Amino acid sequence: MDIVPDRNTPLPQLIVRWAYTGIRLALSPGATIGYFAFFELLILLLRPDIVDKDNRVRIVPTEELPNQFDFIIIGAGTAGAVLANRLTENTNWTVLLLEAGGDERLIYAVPALSYNFVNTDMDWQFKTEPSSNYCRGMINNQCYWTAGKVLGGTSSINTLMYIRGNRRDYNNWRDSGNLGWGYDDVLPYFKKAENVTIPDLRESSYHGTSGPLTVENPRYEHPIRRYLLNGTSEMGYRQVDVNGKTQIGFNRLQTTTRNGLRCSTERAYLRPVAGRKNLYISTNSLVSKILIDKTTKTAYGVEFVRENMKHTVRATKEVILSAGALLSPQLMMLSGIGPKEHLEEVGVKVIHDSPGVGQNLQDHITIGGLTFLIDPPYNASTTTLAEVTDFLVKKEGQLYGIGICDVLGFINTRCDNSSIDFPDLQIVIGSTASNKNSEVVKSVNGLRDDFYAALYADIIDKEAYEAIPALIHPKSRGYIKLRGKNVSQKPIIVPNYFDHPDDLETLVEGVFFALDLSKTSTMKKLNARLNSNTIPECANLNFPSRDYWRCYARFFSISVYHFTSTCKMGPADDKMAVVDSRLRVHGVNRLRVVDASIMPNVPSGNTNAPTIMIAEKAADLIKQDWNSIISVGCKTSNVRTSENISPEL
Ligand SMILES: Cc1cc2nc3c(=O)[nH]c(=O)nc-3n(C[C@H](O)[C@H](O)[C@H](O)COP(=O)(O)OP(=O)(O)OC[C@H]3O[C@@H](n4cnc5c(N)ncnc54)[C@H](O)[C@@H]3O)c2cc1C
Numbered sequence: 001m002d003i004v005p006d007r008n009t010p011l012p013q014l015i016v017r018w019a020y021t022g023i024r025l026a027l028s029p030g031a032t033i034g035y036f037a038f039f040e041l042l043i044l045l046l047r048p049d050i051v052d053k054d055n056r057v058r059i060v061p062t063e064e065l066p067n068q069f070d071f072i073i074i075g076a077g078t079a080g081a082v083l084a085n086r087l088t089e090n091t092n093w094t095v096l097l098l099e100a101g102g103d104e105r106l107i108y109a110v111p112a113l114s115y116n117f118v119n120t121d122m123d124w125q126f127k128t129e130p131s132s133n134y135c136r137g138m139i140n141n142q143c144y145w146t147a148g149k150v151l152g153g154t155s156s157i158n159t160l161m162y163i164r165g166n167r168r169d170y171n172n173w174r175d176s177g178n179l180g181w182g183y184d185d186v187l188p189y190f191k192k193a194e195n196v197t198i199p200d201l202r203e204s205s206y207h208g209t210s211g212p213l214t215v216e217n218p219r220y221e222h223p224i225r226r227y228l229l230n231g232t233s234e235m236g237y238r239q240v241d242v243n244g245k246t247q248i249g250f251n252r253l254q255t256t257t258r259n260g261l262r263c264s265t266e267r268a269y270l271r272p273v274a275g276r277k278n279l280y281i282s283t284n285s286l287v288s289k290i291l292i293d294k295t296t297k298t299a300y301g302v303e304f305v306r307e308n309m310k311h312t313v314r315a316t317k318e319v320i321l322s323a324g325a326l327l328s329p330q331l332m333m334l335s336g337i338g339p340k341e342h343l344e345e346v347g348v349k350v351i352h353d354s355p356g357v358g359q360n361l362q363d364h365i366t367i368g369g370l371t372f373l374i375d376p377p378y379n380a381s382t383t384t385l386a387e388v389t390d391f392l393v394k395k396e397g398q399l400y401g402i403g404i405c406d407v408l409g410f411i412n413t414r415c416d417n418s419s420i421d422f423p424d425l426q427i428v429i430g431s432t433a434s435n436k437n438s439e440v441v442k443s444v445n446g447l448r449d450d451f452y453a454a455l456y457a458d459i460i461d462k463e464a465y466e467a468i469p470a471l472i473h474p475k476s477r478g479y480i481k482l483r484g485k486n487v488s489q490k491p492i493i494v495p496n497y498f499d500h501p502d503d504l505e506t507l508v509e510g511v512f513f514a515l516d517l518s519k520t521s522t523m524k525k526l527n528a529r530l531n532s533n534t535i536p537e538c539a540n541l542n543f544p545s546r547d548y549w550r551c552y553a554r555f556f557s558i559s560v561y562h563f564t565s566t567c568k569m570g571p572a573d574d575k576m577a578v579v580d581s582r583l584r585v586h587g588v589n590r591l592r593v594v595d596a597s598i599m600p601n602v603p604s605g606n607t608n609a610p611t612i613m614i615a616e617k618a619a620d621l622i623k624q625d626w627n628s629i630i631s632v633g634c635k636t637s638n639v640r641t642s643e644n645i646s647p648e649l
């Protein structure tokens with residue numbers, strides 16, 4: 001078929017023709033990239049709302065970059081984009097935002113494609129060190145860890161779930177010596193960031209309606225959602241706003257989308273201020289070092305590489321590190337801040353001995369492949385052609401769905417006391433099951449072919465749903481270390497999943513929850529039944545016994561990529577604390593860390609919204625410390641109390 005447009009061909013016919021070609025490309029082996037390039041071309045032609053030409057950020061060419069700024073932010077990810085927006089509200093300040101990746105591609109806007117961007121150049125493509133305790137179904141026993149290398153960072157490639165965590169998470173942060181981080185302190189910042197458009201929630205005192213970040217329900221919802229929700233109700237769970245008063249219960253998902261499309265922090269926070277003269281955004285700029293005066297221990301600039309050239313820029317006020325929980329500790333250590341013995345072993349000159357840098361690594365681990373086969377009375381499957389046309393022309397359909405999560409909830413497996421609202425598992429259930437998605441599931445997770453085949457070979461085309469339980473309060477702790485002195489050498493990552501025996505026991509409870517759900521009368525209407533294929537490595541154990549699942553979890557261990565806590569916040573008398581409660585690095589002046597790495601512990605849920613909250617709050621702390629005006633809604637107030645002013649600055 002000819003895809004070159006002929007002037008006289010009517011548009012809808014062209015679309016159909018092109019889409020067919022797209023499908024042909026998609027179906028030819030290894031042609032995923034070709035399909036996306038093609039789909040992108042169609043978006044370019046038919047969806048000006050996604051192209052958003054007039055609002056895209058301006059990337060400053062190297063020759064136009066000044067060599068001095070008030071603030072330099074390293075990393076334009078979830079946190080960095082928020083900070084760049086808030087700090088440039090003060091027109092007296094100049095801000096340089098340095099990002100290793102490039103601008104967001106058009107297809108990133110499409111919710112259903114999230115996982116298709118893994119292993120592209122916009123993913124850092126980390127792998128953990130091989131282990132015999134977890135990720136044993138993966139090539140070389142390594143877990144594949146993905147993180148965004150693009151404007152918006154991981155918020156530009158994530159799964160869009162909007163979850164804040166539990167009141168107690170933040171009260172625990174506060175009680176470990178971090179004044180100002182209790183739930184009542186951070187709630188205003190969650191609200192400040194948010195513009196919820198879900199009608200029922202607009203009146204809620206827990207939600208915001210005038211922030212930059214749009215929060216919605218997904219535009220497409222799969223028919224299985226009603227079954228799953230009814231099933232959880234049958235089990236006694238209430239339908240709650242998991243971001244409201246209480247968290248235990250189930251509901252449809254809230255997403256960081258706007259008009260159904262991805263609302264990354266790049267879209268929410270950078271595009272609206274793209275015209276500010278005091279904001280300089282430099283992409284494809286890999287920071288290799290924070291410059292710190294050795295005698296005064298004061299940060300004064302950064303070194304970065306762009307177009308193969310090394311550049312040095314100075315910060316007259318502060319350097320702010322927002323490179324994420326895996327790379328912020330890497331840059332700290334490369335710049336001489338970290339555990340002394342480790343830095344010496346790698347050959348980095350020690351500027352400040354900070355034993356906590358890179359330690360206390362936490363993540364949410366799940367059990368993959370809990371596939372339940374069903375015989376639905378409905379037919380929700382569509383062709384690629386229908387999906388693509390629905391998306392491009394009607395602005396609806398499955399490409400607007402979050403296939404891995406049609407229903408979401410939180411449960412407490414240990415505690416029958418319903419007055420204690422502190423879950424230990426997050427349960428995600430979705431219509432997109434691993435049996436139907438082999439290319440994506442295998443490449444995202446690095447599953448071995450034989451492992452995948454043992455579980456799915458004979459059920460590839462069967463209708464199914466998948467339950468994903470995530471352990472939200474892990475007791476195990478991992479770490480990050482330098483592999484070498486070059487910033488291009490990816491850090492050594494050791495998550496130590498299941499080191500603490502409670503972690504495996506709690507996670508396995510999630511399997512029994514999923515089994516119970518499949519036995520409710522609602523799910524029986526679909527004839528829900530667990531995939532009975534077993535993995536050979538655990539075949540000596542009874543299926544589906546607790547022992548089997550203990551064994552299985554060590555093979556099909558899947559991260560949900562909630563890496564946190566590697567530069568944890570805490571008081572100076574805690575030797576493992578890296579930053580104080582104003583996010584200033586202990587022992588070094590004019591340097592802050594603002595991203596997921598400062599969380600003392602990982603919260604009870606996904607980490608994007610909490611990271612946005614952290615950056616919103618950090619912006620106010622910085623403004624207070626430098627005597628800037630802080631805007632509070634439509635009012636402004638000048639906060640100049642002496643207790644706010646940093647003695648270290
Ligand atoms: C596949 C996936 C799905 C997820 N799904 C969800 C979800 O549905 N909901 C949710 O809440 N959370 C989700 N998360 C987690 C969440 O998105 C992250 O926790 C959050 O985005 C982290 O924000 P951050 O600012 O700490 O880091 P990031 O957003 O990763 O930002 C760090 C930025 O710094 C840049 N950078 C790093 N080093 C350098 C350097 N040396 N020089 C210049 N720039 C540098 C990076 O390129 C990146 O842009 C998901 C994560 C992944 C990977």
Ligand SMILES: *[C@@H]1O[C@H](CO)[C@@H](O)[C@H](O)[C@H]1NC(C)=O
Binds near residue numbers: 195196197212214
């Ligand atoms: C919040 O979202 C609604 C619906 O999209 C929009 O009309 C409104 O302008 C937004 N509010 C702000 C302050 O951006």
Ligand SMILES: *[C@@H]1O[C@H](CO)[C@@H](O)[C@H](O)[C@H]1NC(C)=O
Binds near residue numbers: 226227230522
């Ligand atoms: C779910 O429950 C509601 C209320 O009881 C009922 O009206 C609806 O038919 C149920 N849907 C399914 C799919 O079971």
Ligand SMILES: *[C@@H]1O[C@H](CO)[C@@H](O)[C@H](O)[C@H]1NC(C)=O
Binds near residue numbers: 379381382383
């Ligand atoms: C379901 O719909 C798809 C796409 O329209 C079609 O190819 C398939 O044959 C249908 N299946 C059933 C069981 O009707």
Ligand SMILES: *[C@@H]1O[C@H](CO)[C@@H](O)[C@H](O)[C@H]1NC(C)=O
Binds near residue numbers: 417418419420
């Ligand atoms: C449940 O927990 C609350 C709060 O800790 C406590 O006051 C109450 O006595 C507990 N109830 C039971 C039945 O244990």
Ligand SMILES: *[C@@H]1O[C@H](CO)[C@@H](O)[C@H](O)[C@H]1NC(C)=O
Binds near residue numbers: 486487488489
């Ligand atoms: C660091 O590694 C990169 C990529 O391997 C290489 O291009 C660069 O020259 C190295 N830098 C130094 C200082 O060795």
Ligand SMILES: *[C@@H]1O[C@H](CO)[C@@H](O)[C@H](O)[C@H]1NC(C)=O
Binds near residue numbers: 089627629
């Ligand atoms: C900018 O500087 C001027 C002059 O010093 C001062 O009056 C003003 O308040 C400053 N603006 C902010 C937002 O701090």
